[in-house]
Amino acid sequence: MRHLPPLNALRVFESAARHRSFAEAGKELFVTSSAVSHQVKTLEEYLGLSLFDRSRRTVTLTPAGEQYLTSVRHAFDEIEMATQRLTANQESNVVKISVAPNFLTRWLMPRMARFQALYPDIELEINASMGLLDFDRTSSDMAVYFGSGEWDDIEVHFLRKVMLVPVCSPRLLDAELPLEKPEDLAKHTLIYVSKRKWEWENWLQQAGVDFISARGSLQMSSGQLATAAAQEGLGVALADSTLTSREIKSGKLVVPFDIQLDTHRAFYLVYRKQRPLTIGMKAFKEWLMSEMRGNESGEIPEAS
Amino acid sequence: MRHLPPLNALRVFESAARHRSFAEAGKELFVTSSAVSHQVKTLEEYLGLSLFDRSRRTVTLTPAGEQYLTSVRHAFDEIEMATQRLTANQESNVVKISVAPNFLTRWLMPRMARFQALYPDIELEINASMGLLDFDRTSSDMAVYFGSGEWDDIEVHFLRKVMLVPVCSPRLLDAELPLEKPEDLAKHTLIYVSKRKWEWENWLQQAGVDFISARGSLQMSSGQLATAAAQEGLGVALADSTLTSREIKSGKLVVPFDIQLDTHRAFYLVYRKQRPLTIGMKAFKEWLMSEMRGNESGEIPEAS
DNA sequence: CAGAATGATGAGAAAAACTCATCTATCGAG
DNA sequence: CTCGATAGATGAGTTTTTCTCATCATTCTG
Numbered sequence: 001m002r003h004l005p006p007l008n009a010l011r012v013f014e015s016a017a018r019h020r021s022f023a024e025a026g027k028e029l030f031v032t033s034s035a036v037s038h039q040v041k042t043l044e045e046y047l048g049l050s051l052f053d054r055s056r057r058t059v060t061l062t063p064a065g066e067q068y069l070t071s072v073r074h075a076f077d078e079i080e081m082a083t084q085r086l087t088a089n090q091e092s093n094v095v096k097i098s099v100a101p102n103f104l105t106r107w108l109m110p111r112m113a114r115f116q117a118l119y120p121d122i123e124l125e126i127n128a129s130m131g132l133l134d135f136d137r138t139s140s141d142m143a144v145y146f147g148s149g150e151w152d153d154i155e156v157h158f159l160r161k162v163m164l165v166p167v168c169s170p171r172l173l174d175a176e177l178p179l180e181k182p183e184d185l186a187k188h189t190l191i192y193v194s195k196r197k198w199e200w201e202n203w204l205q206q207a208g209v210d211f212i213s214a215r216g217s218l219q220m221s222s223g224q225l226a227t228a229a230a231q232e233g234l235g236v237a238l239a240d241s242t243l244t245s246r247e248i249k250s251g252k253l254v255v256p257f258d259i260q261l262d263t264h265r266a267f268y269l270v271y272r273k274q275r276p277l278t279i280g281m282k283a284f285k286e287w288l289m290s291e292m293r294g295n296e297s298g299e300i301p302e303a304s
Numbered sequence: 305m306r307h308l309p310p311l312n313a314l315r316v317f318e319s320a321a322r323h324r325s326f327a328e329a330g331k332e333l334f335v336t337s338s339a340v341s342h343q344v345k346t347l348e349e350y351l352g353l354s355l356f357d358r359s360r361r362t363v364t365l366t367p368a369g370e371q372y373l374t375s376v377r378h379a380f381d382e383i384e385m386a387t388q389r390l391t392a393n394q395e396s397n398v399v400k401i402s403v404a405p406n407f408l409t410r411w412l413m414p415r416m417a418r419f420q421a422l423y424p425d426i427e428l429e430i431n432a433s434m435g436l437l438d439f440d441r442t443s444s445d446m447a448v449y450f451g452s453g454e455w456d457d458i459e460v461h462f463l464r465k466v467m468l469v470p471v472c473s474p475r476l477l478d479a480e481l482p483l484e485k486p487e488d489l490a491k492h493t494l495i496y497v498s499k500r501k502w503e504w505e506n507w508l509q510q511a512g513v514d515f516i517s518a519r520g521s522l523q524m525s526s527g528q529l530a531t532a533a534a535q536e537g538l539g540v541a542l543a544d545s546t547l548t549s550r551e552i553k554s555g556k557l558v559v560p561f562d563i564q565l566d567t568h569r570a571f572y573l574v575y576r577k578q579r580p581l582t583i584g585m586k587a588f589k590e591w592l593m594s595e596m597r598g599n600e601s602g603e604i605p606e607a608s
Numbered sequence: 609c610a611g612a613a614t615g616a617t618g619a620g621a622a623a624a625a626c627t628c629a630t631c632t633a634t635c636g637a638g
Numbered sequence: 639c640t641c642g643a644t645a646g647a648t649g650a651g652t653t654t655t656t657c658t659c660a661t662c663a664t665t666c667t668g
Contacts, residue, residue: 001332002319004380005387007311008656015306022615028305035657037616042656047390057614057665064390067578071386074440075379076308082375083309086351086368136375274371312625326646339626341647346625361634361645 005046010072012039013051017061017069077137084139088278094123095280098143101128102224103267106243108144115287122280135272141281142271149268155275157285159267159292163260164199165241167253169233179236179256182207189216189235191226199238203261227253309350316343317355318380321365321373381441388443392582398427399584402447405432406528407571410547412448419591426584439576445585446575453572459579461589463571463596467564468503469545471557473537483540483560486511493520493539495530503542507565531557 012035016025022036029036044050051065061069099108104126115124133143135154149156166185173179177187182204190200218235220226227244230237231252238261239253247253269288271277277285316339320329326340333340348354355369365373403412408430419428437447439458453460470489477483481491486508494504522539524530531548534541535556542565543557551557573592575581581589 002315002380003384003387004315005383007315010383011306011308011311023613031656032658033615034617034659038656041616047387049390054615059615068386068390071382071440075382075386076306078375078379078382079309079314080307082372082379083307083351086353086372136378310624327644335625336627337646338628338648342625345647358646363646 006042009039009043009046011076012036013043014069014072014076016040016059017051017065018073020059020061022059074137081137081139085272085275090276090278092278093121093280094125095278095284096125096127096139096141097284098127098129098133098138098140100130100144100146100267102222102243103144103146104128105224106246110246111291114291115284118287119283122283124284141278142269142284145268145270147265147268149266151270153273154270155273157269157289159269159288160242161266162240162263163242164203164238164263165255165260166203166236166257167227167230167239167244167248167255168236169231170251170254171233172236173254173256182209182257182259185209185236189218191218191220191229191235191237193223193226193238194219194221199261199263203238203259206261207257207259310346313343313347313350314376315380316340317347318373318376320344320363321355321369322377324363324365326363378441385441385443389576389579394580394582396582397425397584398429399582399588400429400431400443400445401588402431402433402437402442402444404434404448404450404571406526406547407448407450408432409528410550414550415595418595419588422591423587426587428588445582446573446588449572449574451569451572453570455574457577458574459577461573461593463573463592464546465570466544466567467546468507468542468567469559469564470507470540470561471531471534471543471548471552471559472540473535474555474558475537476540477558477560486513486561486563489513489540493522495522495524495533495539495541497527497530497542498523498525503565503567507542507563510565511561511563 012025012029015028016022016036019025019028022040023033026033026036040052044052047068049064050062051068052059053062108126112124115122127140132145132151133140144159145151145156146162149158168179168188172188178184179188185204192200216235218229220229220237223239226237227239227247229235230239231247236256241248241255241260244253248255269285271281316329316333319332320326320340323329323332326344327337329340330337344356348356351372353368354366355372356363357366412430416428419426431444436449436455437444448463449455449460450466453462472483472492476492482488483492489508496504520539522533524533524541527543530541531543531551533539534543535551540560545552545559545564548557552559573589575585
C-alpha cells in the first residue's frame, strides 16, 4: 500500500520549480498560471509545508522545495526514460552513445568516417563522459566503458584489452642519456597517472628491473595528459599502444622498449540488460566489434 | 519540456501490476475494478501497446509491462521516500539503521542494551545488509558501512579502523606443531577470505616473513566464516581484534602473534547528505561515536 | 507614479475520473 | 456438461477534480 502525493500536482510543481515561474510552467503545460498556482497550493497543503517562497513577485524554492525537486526530478527522469524505451521505434536509426574521452578522440573519431560510409542512414549521437552512467536515467542507448568488466545489471561485451608500453619523445633518445635497456629509465623522469601509480611498478617488475628510483616523477590526472606530457619530452609515460599508434607511426612518440604490461583492464561495450536493440544499435555493435577483431594491429586510416 | 505519461493512470497500473489483479488494486485505491480497467486502458492507449495479458480470467503482465513496472516502481519508491523525508517529524524517535552483518552481531548487538538504557524512548529498527544502499530509495535513516570511506554524495563519519590479527583455536598451540614465531605458520593452514587474498600476504610481509608456502589453505566467503573456521581449529585466520574480543577473552580463540595489520579500511556511519537529523538519529550517532572513542580497547559488556 | 507583469483567490466551466449496469469469458463445483 | 461464481471490459451517466476567467494585491520598471 503506497503513500504517494497527488501526482499531477507533482508534475506541475516540477515544471514550476524548473522554470522558477508559475507563468512559464503554465506555458509548458498548456494551462493558465492560475491552474499552476492552484496545483502547487494543493501539493503544499498535502505536504503541510511551503515549497515556494512568495515574498517577492518571482517565486523561489524553499530549502524543502529544493530538496524535494531533486528527488522528484530523479523520479520523473526515470519514468520518462522507461516510457521512451517502451515506445521507442525498433526501426530507429539514431544511436546515442556515451564513450570515455580518451577512447573517443583516439579511436572512435578517426574511424567514424568508416562507419558512416557503411551505414549512411544511421546517425550517431556521441557524448563523452567518464565513469559509469545510470542507464535508468539517461537517454544513452549504449556506452563504451573502461575497466575490469565487472559491472552488475548491464549487458557487457568485451572489446579490447588495454596493454601499456613506455612511450617518450624521440628527442629523449638523441640526448646524452641513453635508453637502451630498462635500467636506463633510472636516469629519466617517469610520468605517472595519479590514480594508477602501480602501473610503473608493475611494468618495471615485468621488465626485470628490481627496483628503480627514477630521476624524477611527474603526475598527471589522466592517461591522455600523461601521453601529451611524454610527447612534449617531459619524460617517459605508459600508454596504450593502440590508442597512441598514430603518434608512434608518425614518429611523434617512440617506444624505447616493446615490453607490454597487461593491465587486466579493457574497453567494453555496454548497454541496458534485456533491452531490445534497435537496428541502429545492432549496426553500431556489430561494426564496433568487427573493427576490434579485424584490426588487432590498431591500424588507423589516414586522417582526412 | 518533459514527456510524461498520465501519472494517475501510472499509479493505478503500478498497483494493478503489484497485485496482479484489477479488483485488488481497486480495493487498495478505494475505487471499483471498473475504474482500474479504464485507467489501465488509458495508459495502454497512450503507450500504444498492451501492458497486461488478458487471455485468461486473471491478468498477467506482458514483457513490456514487466519492464515498465520495474522502472515505475523505482521511481515511485523515490517519490514516496522523498515525501516521507519531507513530512517526517523532527521529533521522531524511531531510527532505521542498516548495518553490515558482522558488525551487527559482534559489535552492535552486545551493546544495544546500553543504548536502550541511555535512551529508553528511542526505538532502533535494525536491518542487516551488505554493500552500499541507495538512500534515495530506502527508508533507512542511517547505515554502518565497511570500506575505504570514499563514497560520494553521502555524509560519512569515521568510526574505527579495522586492524587484523591472526587468530586460531587454542588446540592448535597444544598440538605438536608450535606457533612461536611467524615463520611457524608455514606448517599450518592459512584461512583466507575469498575476495581479500592479499591480506595474509601483507601480514606476512609486515611480520618480516619473506615468503611462505603454507601447509594448506582454506577459503571462506566472509570474515565471519573465516573466524568460525579458525575457532573450529581448521587453521589460522586473520580477524578484526575488536570484533573477536569476546572469543579471545573467553579463550575460544587465541592470538599467537600480536602483530596488527592495518587494512586501510574502516567502519563508518553514513547518512544522506543535507538530511536534517531527527532527535533519534542524533542520539544514535552521538552514542555510537562516543562508544567508539571511549572504548578503544573493544571492551564488551557481559552478555545478559 | 503609472503601467506592466506575476501570482493569489473564488466561482463557475470543462475535463477527467469514477460508478453503475450490463456483457463476455473463464474457472470450478456438482 | 451445465450452471453459478468470479474477473474483467465497456458504455452511459454522475461525481470529482482540474482548469479558466474575472478580479485583486504586490512588486518591479520606466
